[in-house]
Amino acid sequence: MSDNCDYAQLYRIAKRYYIDNFSQAKIAVEESISRPHVSRLLAKARELGIVRISVQMPFSYESLAIANKLKERLGLRRVELACFPGQDGYSEERLSLAIATHASAILPELLSESENIGVGWGHTVYQTSMLLERQSSNPEKTFIPLLGVSGEDNPHLQINVIANRFAEKFGAKSYYTIVPIVRESGDKPGNIEGRSYRRLTMQWKKLDTAIIGLGPAPELGMSLVAETSDEYNRQLVSSRTVGDILANFFYSDGSVFDSSQYYFQISLELERLRKLKTVICLAGGRKKVDGIVAAARNRFFNILVTDVKTATMILDRIEKE
Secondary structure (H helix, E strand, O other): OOOOOOHHHHHHHHHHHHHOOOOHHHHHHHHOOOHHHHHHHHHHHHHOOOOOOOOOOOOOHHHHHHHHHHHHHHOOOEEEEEOOOOOOOOOHHHHHHHHHHHHHHHHHHHOOOOOEEEEOOOHHHHHHHHHOOOOOOOOOOEEEEOEOEOOOOOHHHOHHHHHHHHHHHHOOEEOOOOOEOEEEOOOOOOHHHHHHHHHHHHHHOOOOEEEEEOEEOOOOOOOOOOOOOHHHHHHHHOOOOOEEEOOEEEOOOOOEOOOOOOEEEOEOOHHHHOOOOEEEEEOOOHHHHHHHHHHHHOOOOOEEEEEHHHHHHHHHHHHHO
């Protein structure tokens, strides 16, 4: 510590401001100094550790009880619930942001023992990668895309960018791919693309963890992959699938919509998710309830990060069965 500091004054000012809720102007009058000087002294108090600020996610015993009940009913390893009002007027984007905020706070702990981490796409996964705080350098971790590239103007589908952002936040390595998520059925990849595909599948064999989003049942006019045809999308809409993971649209029994007559799709098969030690699903909202239930029952993930209202809707759906 520097002998030039008046530590008693720093403590006094910090206590007035953070504990007693005095304004900086009122403290300035009490200490006979200027308000800007009060601001500088508060910064100094934080720098010296006189003030230690802790920010924690909100917690309630009610949400904990809901999480534990949902974990038991779906046979999951862990359920984490974001606090979100879920009232009219709140958009799906706001809900996604709330789930991503909670996910970004707990992922460092969830990934502490992971080494080869597969990354999916979607709005919530993308937002989580943005909100993560930088961790201490962890070069033994590698983040790997779980599907090929798609789209030209949708950041939520830029899989290399998402994987790299996770890697940057963890001080880890990132693997990149150049293969597209779909190509015409029967259309052979070139030598360069073929080698890249084989290298990507070799990376998938090393996976111990995956971070995935979950999309709702397909809707007319809302194509997930920009490269697919209108005919394919119409077939998908009429398929009665309940959701999608990694662009694999699945039914309640866990079987996957067969797109082979249209495209060769490059994404990790859902069956392989069952074999991973840790699969973290980030998803919420009324439209995703059926998909979350089906995916959990078919063991496509074992950790769920959602919100309290979605969890309650899932429990209500299970009770009605």
